[in-house]
Amino acid sequence: MSNNQQITRRDLSVLWHPCTQMKDHEWLPMIPIRRGEGVWLEDFDGNRYIDAVSSWWVNLFGHANPRINAALKAQVDQLEHVMLAGFSHEPAIQLAEKLVELTPPGMERCFYVDNGSSAIEAALKMSYHSWRNQGYKGKHRFVTLSNSYHGETLGALAVGDVSLYKETYEPLLMEVFTAPSPDCFDREAGESWEDYSVRRFADMEALLAEHHKEISAVIVEPLVQCAGGMRMYHPTYLKLLREACDRYQVHLIADEIAVGFGRTGTLFACEQAQISPDFLCLSKGLTAGYLPLSLVLTSESVYQSFYDNYENLTAFLHSHSYTGNPLGCAVALASLEIFDQDQVIENNRQLARVMAEATAHLNDHPHVAEVRQHGMILAIEMVKDKASRTPFPWQERRGLRVYQHALSQGALLRPLGNVTYFMPPYVITPEQIRELARIATEGIDLATRD
Structure with a gap:
């Protein structure tokens, strides 16, 4: 028996792997x-x-990566973890400062969470809660794009639209509005990506015009719907969407968990439309693949909608045990340093x-x-x-x-x-x-x- 076979036998006796029909491994080698x-x-x-x-x-x-390894080793001798409620630490502050500097204008506050789905959950709650704190209690619905994917916890799953992931759990999920995707695979022969994306936006415009009083936010994956088959669209859609969200008083959540940190040709995909969302969700490449860490960046105005006297109970009560973990923040800073130094x-x-x-x-x-x-x-x-x-x-x-x-x-x-x-x-x-x-x-x- 080979070394691979020995390890696989041990694995299959105890592990249940993600996104896998485990019976496949009767014939498909792990x-x-x-x-x-x-x-x-x-x-x-x-x-x-x-x-x-x-x-x-x-x-x-x-x-x-030797440079990221060195940062992790240095941090582990200083501080491995401390709660971020009532306490703070240098890596979390430095990383937040750096991301405020690098992300699109207006992203001024960082809220740390654990992973991509958790970032989506936090952004959804922030959006709804912010409107509520401002007296807009009817704004409790979300708009998503067809074929979108935002994670697999229940809130994130609800605002996705890939049936393979969502269909089984439909009875457990909140109802959302779904606008047709600007996915340019469906364009007519001879139609440009930009023209098709503009044409598809008419459906989103109509939905916002009719329902904006009950809509809290629109959530999109900028430029690439990754889990939906790497379907892509033109940046002009994001520009039109930003303008419409402003016009109808609706938040825009940009899920750059997969497409951020240089994947689409710019550091953040939103840059290609020259827009700033109200919430920017980041994870995955944030730590260059080393440790789970995610965050939501938002504006000062959203932050101020929660800033109040304690007895008014407007605080954002959302937490994770490993929020802002120092090891994750340290490797994220090392990754961003490579961006700075290596063009x-x-x-x-x-x-x-x-x-x-x-x-x-x-x-x-x-x-x-x-x-x-x-x-x-x-x-x-x-x-x-x-x-x-x-x-x-x-x-x-x-x-x-x-x-x-x-x-x-x-x-x-x-x-x-x-x-x-x-x-x-x-x-x-x-x-x-x-x-x-x-x-x-x-x-x-x-x-x-x-």
Whole structure:
């Protein structure tokens, strides 16, 4: 029995893995990982895999990054944790100061939580509670986009719209308004991304016009609906949405948990529309893949709506035990220092061009409907019929075939249904990107054979 098999046997006797039908592992081998370095993951048998999806979109600067490791080691000798109610510490203050400086104008207050879903929950509650404190008690509904995803706790799940995650739990969820997504995959032949996104906004405008008195906030994933198949849209939609939210007195929540920190070509996706949301949710890349940490940034005016005498009971009573954990804050600061020192955004633009060039030939593949990209996120969507864009039946799991082939060739390309995507750490090289493109092309050829 190999080392991998021994570890897997132990795993399957005690663990229940996320987002997994565990019965699959009767025939689909699990990959136990012994160590990581840079873009590489290494299993217990010595096989190596390029981590093309950044271990669920969290890793920015490679595994076991020496500079981030050093920051973590230094912090652990100083302070591992202290509650953030009534106490504070230097890493939490420094990180908040840095993020207020880097995020879009008007983001002036940081509220720490634990993970992405928790950040969404906090933002939803903040929005509703802020309106309530100002006397608008009827504003208790939220607007989401079709095909959106914001997490899997009940509040976050309610404002998402990917049926795979949401349908089972529907009876437990609050009701929301759902506007059609500006997802440009659905544009007409010859229609530009911008024109389609403008056209789709008419539906959001109508919804806000009719229901704004009961709407607390609109929540969106700026530019890329990641878990919804890496579907993408034009920044003009965000600009129109910001204007409408101001006009109808509705908050705008930007969920940049997956798309923040350089993923779309700018440090934050909202920058491409030159807008500031009322709430900005961050996690994943915040700590470069090291530790769970998230936060909500908001405006001074929202903060002031809670600032009052204790007896008026207007405080935001929301907490997590590990809120603002010093170790997480320390590695987040180290990650942001790399952005400062290494011209990361500029370097990423060159890597993004390599990605586009290396996969351009797939636009002509008979079973590829679209190759789409925003910065360091590139997605390849397989279909049964290219002309009509008829998808393969989901039960055939064609994307899983690409995944299996990629593993055999030394790459981790975990699919989203029939979508294969690249979302790699920023330390990837042009040569490694070209290798991923070769592997993905072979996998798509194999997966689309009848």
